[in-house]
Amino acid sequence: MASIDIQDIRKSFGTFSVLHGVDLTIRDGEFIVLVGPSGCGKSTLLRMIAGLEDVTSGDIRIDGRRVNDLAPKDRDIAMVFQSYALYPHMSVADNMSYSLKLRRTAKEKIASAVGGAAAKLGLDPLLERRPRALSGGQRQRVAMGRAIVRQPKAFLFDEPLSNLDARLREQMRAEIKKLHGDLHATSIYVTHDQIEAMTLADRIVAMHAGVVQQVGTPLDLYDRPANLFVAGFIGSPGMNFFEGCYLVSGDQAELRLANGVTLPVPQRAGIEPGATATLGIRPEHVVLDAHGALEAKVDLIEPTGFGIIMHVSIHDVPMKIFTLDRAMLDPGPAVRVDLPQERLHLFGTQGQRVE
Amino acid sequence: MTLAAHPHAVRPLRKRIADASEPYLYSAPALILIIAVMLVPLVLGISYAFRDIQLLNPFSGGFIGLDHFRALGEDQAFFRALRNTLWWTGASVFLQFIFGLILALLLDKPFAGRGLAQALVFLPWAVPSFLAGLNWAWLFNPVIGPLPHWMHALGILDAPNNILSDPQLAMWGPIAANVWWGIPFFAITLLAALQAIPRDLYEAASIDGAGPVQRFLSITLPFLAPTIAITILLRTVWISNFADLIVVMTNGGPADRTQIVASYIFTQAFKRLDFGYASAIALVLLVLLLAYSMLIVLLRQTLLNKG
Numbered sequence: 001m002a003s004i005d006i007q008d009i010r011k012s013f014g015t016f017s018v019l020h021g022v023d024l025t026i027r028d029g030e031f032i033v034l035v036g037p038s039g040c041g042k043s044t045l046l047r048m049i050a051g052l053e054d055v056t057s058g059d060i061r062i063d064g065r066r067v068n069d070l071a072p073k074d075r076d077i078a079m080v081f082q083s084y085a086l087y088p089h090m091s092v093a094d095n096m097s098y099s100l101k102l103r104r105t106a107k108e109k110i111a112s113a114v115g116g117a118a119a120k121l122g123l124d125p126l127l128e129r130r131p132r133a134l135s136g137g138q139r140q141r142v143a144m145g146r147a148i149v150r151q152p153k154a155f156l157f158d159e160p161l162s163n164l165d166a167r168l169r170e171q172m173r174a175e176i177k178k179l180h181g182d183l184h185a186t187s188i189y190v191t192h193d194q195i196e197a198m199t200l201a202d203r204i205v206a207m208h209a210g211v212v213q214q215v216g217t218p219l220d221l222y223d224r225p226a227n228l229f230v231a232g233f234i235g236s237p238g239m240n241f242f243e244g245c246y247l248v249s250g251d252q253a254e255l256r257l258a259n260g261v262t263l264p265v266p267q268r269a270g271i272e273p274g275a276t277a278t279l280g281i282r283p284e285h286v287v288l289d290a291h292g293a294l295e296a297k298v299d300l301i302e303p304t305g306f307g308i309i310m311h312v313s314i315h316d317v318p319m320k321i322f323t324l325d326r327a328m329l330d331p332g333p334a335v336r337v338d339l340p341q342e343r344l345h346l347f348g349t350q351g352q353r354v355e
Numbered sequence: 356m357t358l359a360a361h362p363h364a365v366r367p368l369r370k371r372i373a374d375a376s377e378p379y380l381y382s383a384p385a386l387i388l389i390i391a392v393m394l395v396p397l398v399l400g401i402s403y404a405f406r407d408i409q410l411l412n413p414f415s416g417g418f419i420g421l422d423h424f425r426a427l428g429e430d431q432a433f434f435r436a437l438r439n440t441l442w443w444t445g446a447s448v449f450l451q452f453i454f455g456l457i458l459a460l461l462l463d464k465p466f467a468g469r470g471l472a473q474a475l476v477f478l479p480w481a482v483p484s485f486l487a488g489l490n491w492a493w494l495f496n497p498v499i500g501p502l503p504h505w506m507h508a509l510g511i512l513d514a515p516n517n518i519l520s521d522p523q524l525a526m527w528g529p530i531a532a533n534v535w536w537g538i539p540f541f542a543i544t545l546l547a548a549l550q551a552i553p554r555d556l557y558e559a560a561s562i563d564g565a566g567p568v569q570r571f572l573s574i575t576l577p578f579l580a581p582t583i584a585i586t587i588l589l590r591t592v593w594i595s596n597f598a599d600l601i602v603v604m605t606n607g608g609p610a611d612r613t614q615i616v617a618s619y620i621f622t623q624a625f626k627r628l629d630f631g632y633a634s635a636i637a638l639v640l641l642v643l644l645l646a647y648s649m650l651i652v653l654l655r656q657t658l659l660n661k662g
Contacts, residue, residue: 052558073564085559089577098573099563146563 002063002076002153002186003028004049009058011044018044020210021058029184035197036207036233043158045207046190050079050156062153078147082159084139086131086146093118093127096145117145120179137168144176148183157189161196173199194234198222206230228351231280237309239280239345240319246277246346255279261315263294266341270354277354278347283309283322285343292336296321303329312337403634410628423635433636435611436619442526443615444595447533448587454534455541460575462542463549473546480539488603491532495519495604519605522612529600529613537594541586548582549575581659588651592644616640 004026011019019041026032034042047053049060051072060067067075078099086095093114100110118124121141131139140160147155160176161169177200180187191197197204198218206213206221206229214226225231231239244257246265253267255277263279271277296312296319303309308328310321312335321337328335348354404423409415427433462473479487494500496517503515518524552575560570598617601607607614607622614622616636624633 050558050562052561072558072562077562079559079562081555081559083553083555085553085555087556087560087573090573098560098565102564102569146559 004154004186004188005059005061005064006045006049007059007061009045009048009060010056011041011048011053012056018210019056022207022212024205024212024215026186026188029186031180031187031189031200031202032205033189033191033197033201033203034205034207035191035194036213037192040207041210042190042192042205042207046156046158046188049154049188050077051075076153077156078150078152078154079156079158080140080143080147080160082162084131084143084160084163086139086142088131091128091130092123092134092142092145095131095142096149099146099150113149113151114145117149120148120182121145121175136164137172140164140168140172141175144179148179148185152185154186154188157187157191159191160189161191161193169196176200194236198234204234206233208233224353225280225345226353228278228280228347231345231347231353235282237283237320237322239282240286242279242317242319243276244279246271246273246275248273257315257317259315259317261317263339264341265344265346268346268354271346271348276349278351280345280347281339281343283320285340286319286321287338287340288321288323288325288328288335289338290336292338294337294339295334296337297334298331301329301331310335400634401638403631404638405635406631408629408631408634410630415631419631423632424639426632427635427639432611432614433616433619436614436616439526439613440595440615440617443530443533443601443613444591446526446530447537447594448590450530450534451537451590452541452583452587454538456545456579458538458542459545459549462546476542477539479536480543482536484536484597484599485603487532487536488529488600491528491535491600492519492604495528520609522609525605525609525613529604532600532604533594533597536600537590540590544582544586545579548579552578581655584651584655584658588648588655591651592648595644596640 004024006022006024006026009019009022010017022041022045024032034045036042044053048055051067051070055068062075062077087098090098096114096117097110100113105113114127118127121144123138123141123145126134126138126142131142134142140163143160157176161172164172173196176189180200189196189200198221201218203215204218204221205215208229214221214230216224216226221230221234225234225239228241232241242255242257242263244255244263247254247256247262248267251267253265254262255265256262265277265279294314296314298310298312299318300311301308302311307322307324308326310323310328310331312319312321314337346354405418405420407415407417407419407422458476462469462476466472482490494502496519497503497515503512503517506512506518507515512518519528556574557570560574565573595615596617598615598621601613601615601618602621605613607618617640620633620636620640623629623636
């Protein structure tokens with residue numbers, strides 16, 4: 001087990017810059033999730049830690065040792081690939097023991113390591129099979145087994161659940177979490193799925209366009225998103241945003257939208273009166289109240305079974321509401337809503353959070 | 356509830372005949388084409404083997420049973436040609452494969468000018484075989500070609516002689532031309548197979564600690580194996596039937612040292628104009644190659660089932 005230190009890592013392919021200086025410290029035994037949309041550089045960062053991509057500039061240290069110029073095999077890490085990358089011509093047992101054989105580990109040690117990993121992952125009955133005779137979930141398990149037999153310093157996961165169907169993904173997610181609970185191995189997990197990020201991570205690293213947007217616990221990112229990108233990326237259905245002009249009169253502050261509607265907002269010192277600001281509120285925090293201050297026209301109802309997603313508009317500004325109230329399946333042409341002050345997020349002109 | 360009874364109790368005869376012949380009518384166009392284009396010439400050719408057909412003898416053409424095959428059993432020139440065929444085919448296929456594989460591995464790695472290199476590598480394939488044969492015959496000719504002098508300078512030859520006229524070495528001439536001409540086939544097919552191997556397997560192996568040799572043995576080779584089997588099968592059949600280079604470069608000589616079965620057939624048919632005997636030899640070659648192909652196909656099948 002080990003800590004991983006990343007200092008001002010940059011990566012360019014030719015003149016095209018992918019990562020613009022990433023700093024990150026991962027503590028021993030921590031489960032870190034790198035999350036962001038496609039092309040944000042999260043996979044590139046992971047592959048640089050693994051040694052599969054060269055570092056353009058900056059330092060990567062594993063347990064204090066600089067590994068920039070070490071070959072992947074000398075970094076003592078294991079990686080689980082999105083495609084699983086199982087060796088198709090080897091049995092499950094051979095797939096799992098390949099790395100140990102290459103390191104000339106004693107036969108008995110290999111057998112016990114493979115046996116232990118197989119027992120942990122429920123692979124015992126499959127050890128003699130070839131990968132192509134396995135289902136997607138089983139292949140996924142073998143890929144993890146191959147990683148854990150070596151007891152590496154760190155596990156790297158590159159979107160390991162993306163090729164599975166929704167049900168299996170949920171199940172494997174829980175298994176990965178349980179496995180991490182057992183092994184306490186330092187893990188870096190790349191995904192574009194924010195549910196995986198929220199459920200698995202000790203800390204989430206939200207990335208966008210090659211820049212780290214926020215690092216924090218899942219609830220940090222949910223409750224106090226650092227900027228508009230994180231606010232919009234974390235949470236489903238996504239946060240509602242209203243852009244307008246921040247105005248203060250006396251001890252009251254309000255946001256005047258382009259169509260003239262004003263929404264009362266809490267006063268914040270970090271933003272100049274008259275500046276452009278964005279108000280955010282999560283769909284699940286909008287309160288449906290017959291005596292609410294705002295009238296909202298109902299455009300569309302999406303029942304999910306568990307709850308209801310309502311698409312409404314306030315003077316033609318669209319908004320989503322998430323409610324568990326079954327009565328809202330047939331709400332009529334309009335509803336009244338309140339936007340509770342303590343649930344509002346305010347973002348300044350540059351999209352940064354203001355307190 | 357009862358089902359409707361006897362839907363086809365009485366059907367007119369014409370309808371029944373039409374129904375029965377339906378599948379044959381559907382497949383008839385393909386079958387007729389195959390019979391006309393492939394089977395008829397094949398059967399005709401085979402039938403010559405049992406007839407006395409000599410172009411210069413107007414009274415020939417009668418059925419003579421197995422006489423050609425009896426003659427063949429005592430024809431030392433034929434057995435020498437058979438041995439030469441083994442040597443010619445084995446050496447050509449092996450060298451073409453090895454150099455083709457090396458080329459494919461080199462071309463699989465990105466480097467500046469790879470597109471041009473690929474185009475150049477595949478060029479020999481586009482050269483007509485007769486032209487290739489002539490070209491190599493000249494290269495081996497000490498009067499106009501540089502190769503004998505180079506080989507003499509390197510100490511491979513005692514004197515800058517033409518190896519095509521040396522009974523001990525003559526076969527290497529056509530083999531060299533054949534290797535040069537046939538490398539692109541292996542390079543193209545193996546390169547295509549190489550590029551179909553998922554890159555992340557190599558990445559996983561490099562993390563697992565496999566060096567270049569181990570990566571080649573445990574990933575590249577197993578992935579290439581089916582392609583290797585099928586290309587070697589194809590090329591073996593092809594090359595053992597391939598007399599162009601030999602006819603152009605040595606014409607079977609000196610002293611029949613480079614005569615292979617295919618060129619022997621050519622000699623019998625077009626020099627001695629004995630079509631019957633040539634057909635008999637061709638039939639033997641056909642049977643041998645069929646047996647060989649069956650063997651390889653079976654081998655490949657068992658390998659694939661195991662894999």
